[in-house]
Amino acid sequence: MIGRNELTDIYSSLYRENIEKIRESSSGYINSFREEAIEKFIELGIPDRKNETYKYTGLENFFKHGYNSYFLPVESDFVKAEEFRCDIASLDAHGIVLLNGFYPTINGKLRQLPCGAWIGSLNEASKKFRDEIEKHYGKYAVSKSDGLIHLNTAMASDGVFIYVPGNVTLKKPVQVVNLVYSKEDIFNQHRNLIIIEKNSDVSLIICDHTLSPQKFLTNAVTEVYVGENSHFDIIRVQNEHNNAGKLTHTFIHQEKNSYASSNNITLHGGLIRNSTYHYLGGEGAESYSYGLYLADKWQHVDNFVNIEHAFPHCTSNQLFKGVLDDIATGAFNGRIYVAPDAKGTLAYQKNNNILLTDTAKMDTKPQLEIYADDVKCSHGATVGQLDKNALFYLQSRGINKYEAMLMLMFAFADEVIRNIKVKPLRDRINSLVIQRLKGELSRCANCLVKCV
């Protein structure tokens, strides 16, 4: 067994071996974070079960695996990304494809949309948008306990950059397809930065796919700044193979009267850990955090949510639902922190789970820290089976048991899915979820690249 420190050593040497190459391709400002971050990482290490927020998720198996390389792209790698087309024909989106966390070089690396917004490579943007990057980069992804965030800051050099100036409504969503493809087992990290100035409205769709069956581990950090009065939705669809590990850390910083929602739809993946942080940093901000996870075989899905009410009169809502089959395991940990001044806070949390077998397992834990008066908080968690009365009701009308179970599971999942506002995506997720619940492969049928 590899001990905690040895694991940390592996990754700090990975840093030392690659840092020169990484620095060469990155801007000075982003590089200026690296040294401190790797020190922090060495101090905190890879989180183990002694870390309260990783109590139910063992990362060791994925981290101790010897990954053949830390991926840095060459141009030929991007042909694969160029070939990729999302097959949701009716989904009219501004598309971005990331390959192993890097922005393909063949396309223009940064493009301006007609409405004045910019989307493209973070690496490229760090040259053009110096002021914005200096204002926001590394400001929200802070953690005193999670070494993985620091590991990302130390090594990540590219990812998605979105800049939306004030008073802009993006009519079409931005869709980022994260492809992982390699002939070798790889560890990769990317970093996204999304800046939305005042009075704007943006939807972001992130699709996580794997294109080859090798063992992969991805550690991704996304920082989002949502300006005053702005509206932001992020929907993440995870559909990777069972040999892939995906760790995502999403930090959403919200200003006054802003609205932000996050929705993690986990259909497939070996080890999934999504950490979602909403910081309500101004009066009247509203945040919604949704998640749906469907897991079977030996899959493990862990959702950690951290809602910080720092100002008065903010609202937050968490709804996470899961269906676990076979020997799948899941964890949910939802923390609500209400600062002493945050009076008039409304904070809700709900986590419901269905276990289809006696061997599936779910750990769920609310964590409420309330330091203000005049606060309304509620939380509830259930772990159970399908409702037998409802099942009989459906069967008594001639619907066979299997179909009735599917209807109930789908209805259960729908409470999360219906919050997806982009209709073509919602329709696709509906059909993917049905396929998934039927035990079929839930890949997009006409996709040029077969991903699962």
Add this chain to the structure above:
Amino acid sequence: MLIINNLAVSINGKNILKGINLEVKPGQIHAIMGPNGSGKSTLAAVIAGRDFAEVTEGTVTYFGKNLLEMSAEDRSKEGIFLGFQYPIEIPGVSMVNFMKTAVNEHRKHKGLEPLSASDFLKLMREKKELVEIDSKLANRSVNEGFSGGEKKKNEIFQMAMLEPTLAILDETDSGLDIDALRIVANGVNKLKRTDNATIVITHYQRMLDYIIPDVVHVLYDGRIVKTAGKELALELEEKGYEWIKNEIEKVN
């Protein structure tokens, strides 16, 4: 159509039904009355195929087939319908999807093609009128947020959609005001044919003012203790169940 012979049923080791004999013929309406806890709902649930009770003795045959060996869904497809005393709310399952699936399962069983979307909606519209159900209800999740009366109307609506051969209405009158009761009873009467049958389970006579039974049974302590014509219901209403209890004690 339905022949129940010496049926005994227990739940968690407790004997609930203690030798029921009952025959229902096409074209008949049977009423089963009785005080609380006499086993009326258990009988309905056993016929419909709910697997919470253990049949310890006896047989139930339906058109010559052993009903007890059939799954709940097969019984439904063979024409048995249970109107629930407490219809279940199923958030997230729309009435339309629920009924479309059910109707098409029934059609498949009969070797028919599934209904087209437009034919299905036409059928829904027709049947909704029969029970004067609000169109909006059909667009909602199954029974979710329905009032007591709406839930019961929804049961009769489903019955109208599935056109059962044998309908068992378990306390369909409970919780209904007089207008809703009339609507529900009218619905049942309109669905009546010479080749189907209905078992009305009820506490009170008032439902039977609208749905006139051919036979009235009194179920008491797991046994049918009295069977007579529709006048029995009136007599019960007048004298109360104490009368039956006293009569039985006299016999014993």
